[in-house]
Amino acid sequence: MADEKQTLLVFSLGPVQSFIAAARKTEDLWSGSYLLSHLTGVAIRSIQEAAKDKGTLVFLVYPGSRSNNNNNQLDIASLPNRIILRIIHEVQVAAELAESAAKAVRQEFIKLGEYAINKVFDDTVSKTKMITMLEEQIDTLLEIYWALEPVQDERDYDRARLQAEKRMAAVKNFRPYKPYRQNGLVCTLCGEQTALTENGIKSTVNNYAQMKINLVNTWSKRSREYQGVLESLEEDKREGRIKEGEGLCSICLTKRLTRQYFKEHSSAGDKNRYGPFPSIHDIADQSGYYAVIMMDGDDMGKWVSGEKAGLEKIDIAYQQKLSSKLESFASRFVPQEVKKSKGELIYSGGDDVLAFVPQREVISLAKNLRLGFGKHMAEDMESGELEATASMGIVIAHQKAPLSMVLNYARSMEGKAKSYIHPLTGKQKDAIGLALITHSGEIREVILPFSLAGQPYSGEPGECTVSLLYDVLEMIENDLSIQFGEKFANAFLPLVGSDFKEQTKIEIFPDNTSLNHKLISVELRRVMKRSIREGRRIDDLEAKTDALMKLYDVCASLLQFIHLLEICRFLRSKEKMLSKGGEAI
Numbered sequence: 001m002a003d004e005k006q007t008l009l010v011f012s013l014g015p016v017q018s019f020i021a022a023a024r025k026t027e028d029l030w031s032g033s034y035l036l037s038h039l040t041g042v043a044i045r046s047i048q049e050a051a052k053d054k055g056t057l058v059f060l061v062y063p064g065s066r067s068n069n070n071n072n073q074l075d076i077a078s079l080p081n082r083i084i085l086r087i088i089h090e091v092q093v094a095a096e097l098a099e100s101a102a103k104a105v106r107q108e109f110i111k112l113g114e115y116a117i118n119k120v121f122d123d124t125v126s127k128t129k130m131i132t133m134l135e136e137q138i139d140t141l142l143e144i145y146w147a148l149e150p151v152q153d154e155r156d157y158d159r160a161r162l163q164a165e166k167r168m169a170a171v172k173n174f175r176p177y178k179p180y181r182q183n184g185l186v187c188t189l190c191g192e193q194t195a196l197t198e199n200g201i202k203s204t205v206n207n208y209a210q211m212k213i214n215l216v217n218t219w220s221k222r223s224r225e226y227q228g229v230l231e232s233l234e235e236d237k238r239e240g241r242i243k244e245g246e247g248l249c250s251i252c253l254t255k256r257l258t259r260q261y262f263k264e265h266s267s268a269g270d271k272n273r274y275g276p277f278p279s280i281h282d283i284a285d286q287s288g289y290y291a292v293i294m295m296d297g298d299d300m301g302k303w304v305s306g307e308k309a310g311l312e313k314i315d316i317a318y319q320q321k322l323s324s325k326l327e328s329f330a331s332r333f334v335p336q337e338v339k340k341s342k343g344e345l346i347y348s349g350g351d352d353v354l355a356f357v358p359q360r361e362v363i364s365l366a367k368n369l370r371l372g373f374g375k376h377m378a379e380d381m382e383s384g385e386l387e388a389t390a391s392m393g394i395v396i397a398h399q400k401a402p403l404s405m406v407l408n409y410a411r412s413m414e415g416k417a418k419s420y421i422h423p424l425t426g427k428q429k430d431a432i433g434l435a436l437i438t439h440s441g442e443i444r445e446v447i448l449p450f451s452l453a454g455q456p457y458s459g460e461p462g463e464c465t466v467s468l469l470y471d472v473l474e475m476i477e478n479d480l481s482i483q484f485g486e487k488f489a490n491a492f493l494p495l496v497g498s499d500f501k502e503q504t505k506i507e508i509f510p511d512n513t514s515l516n517h518k519l520i521s522v523e524l525r526r527v528m529k530r531s532i533r534e535g536r537r538i539d540d541l542e543a544k545t546d547a548l549m550k551l552y553d554v555c556a557s558l559l560q561f562i563h564l565l566e567i568c569r570f571l572r573s574k575e576k577m578l579s580k581g582g583e584a585i
Contacts, residue, residue: 278344341365
């Protein structure tokens with residue numbers, strides 16, 4: 001095989017974030033993720049089948065070869081939007097395979113869109129204009145890029161990969177502009193593409209009233225099974241689920257019908273796996289709160305290049321081993337852990353995870369995912385910096401908060417976690433961005449490292465931030481009054497003035513870190529002592545003060561520490577309310 005001409009193909013499919021984020025309900029979020037994963041699978045299979053017709057061998061380098069045939073997780077998005085293949089042929093043939101894959105993706109998307117239009121609107125509706133809009137909107141939306149680089153042999157892989165990545169970056173920097181004239185009102189879900197209408201807007205009658213009438217008339221003709229029911233919790237469990245007043249573009253309508261399409265086109269034994277995705281109401285507990293967790297592996301570029309493994313140069317064997325590790329973590333470990341936490345998994349592809357979890361389970365899930373990721377990535381590595389870290393964004397929110405806002409905030413907290421620098425060791429990333437959005441709209445947030453000391457993370461109680469958090473939660477629930485955090489905040493916030501949000505740490509005594517630290521510790525112990533519940537006694541007050549000070553030391557600011565105390569109080573108050581069978585207030 002070394003004497004044969006070989007080509008490395010890097011193939012990318014998008015957009016990702018904007019496509020997934022256009023969601024009113026959890027089902028929209030699932031369908032966007034699943035649809036992208038499905039289209040990636042279409043691209044892989046198209047290349048493999050076209051290569052077979054040409055008598056050409058193709059090897060999937062990334063993702064792992066088992067990812068494309070994961071029968072155990074049919075309804076979970078598990079394929080990344082970027083793939084790498086090694087094609088045993090010259091560049092020209094590889095380019096033909098890439099082009100065929102791009103066409104196959106477009107055709108598959110159009111097929112799904114036509115299915116959705118024909119399913120929702122009956123034969124009394126003219127669909128010619130809708131199909132035309134579908135094709136135009138897909139062509140405007142889809143971002144398919146690919147790059148090629150000749151490979152001499154497996155030892156030449158590292159050079160070829162780097163060159164192909166440079167070509168891909170250059171192509172994306174000069175992405176073509178796809179003009180698409182939009183006439184009519186925009187989609188009520190994504191707010192970007194024109195909503196589908198039976199008749200186009202005439203240039204002579206292009207006013208808002210006519211556009212609104214056209215839109216309402218079209219969507220009032222949808223089939224009975226897709227007629228929505230206002231304010232019905234059961235509506236979100238129905239296939240299609242189109243609310244009254246919604247007018248969708250072809251892309252969002254395709255997403256809405258994604259689950260039904262796969263249920264109808266799967267084999268008999270697989271149809272039961274495409275049940276409706278639980279709604280936010282189903283995931284939230286009696287208090288009305290739930291949690292979203294987003295995870296992303298840190299420095300994955302350095303892992304791909306071999307730098308994290310201590311390698312100056314990598315080969316295909318290393319890349320395939322890495323792909324196998326990521327595949328095992330994403331398709332085996334993550335679904336099991338999310339299920340144990342009574343959560344629902346949206347996607348799990350490589351090092352990326354998005355899941356909905358009951359708020360009382362989310363902190364322990366974060367710990368388990370972090371430990372599992374580190375274990376999977378470090379296994380069988382013999383040299384170099386072996387610790388694989390991950391950063392996470394967690395948002396605890398009320399079920400009535402707009403889903404798009406919660407998702408954007410979770411993504412923002414993940415980004416802040418990746419920007420975290422440990423104050424004791426300077427270690428970057430490997431952190432949790434935790435935020436609380438209350439029913440009243442108040443927001444509290446804090447960034448915490450997984451390891452208190454900034455050392456390689458093992459999850460041991462003495463150095464694990466999550467374990468310490470549970471100790472604090474237990475203390476707040478059992479020993480301290482509900483006003484504990486408020487009393488501490490009232491003691492310090494007036495001292496730091498209006499710029500307290502900009503303070504890294506309190507500086508009552510300039511240029512004296514030790515004295516400022518002592519001040520916080522003394523006041524914290526005083527407030528704790530005055531906040532002990534009647535009938536309770538804390539014998540180890542000094543030790544518990546030191547425990548809280550460890551959390552203060554790793555917080556970036558006094559405000560974040562106060563927010564942490566308020567989040568802990570909130571979590572324990574809701575947990576206590578639920579344990580007594582209470583209802584949300």
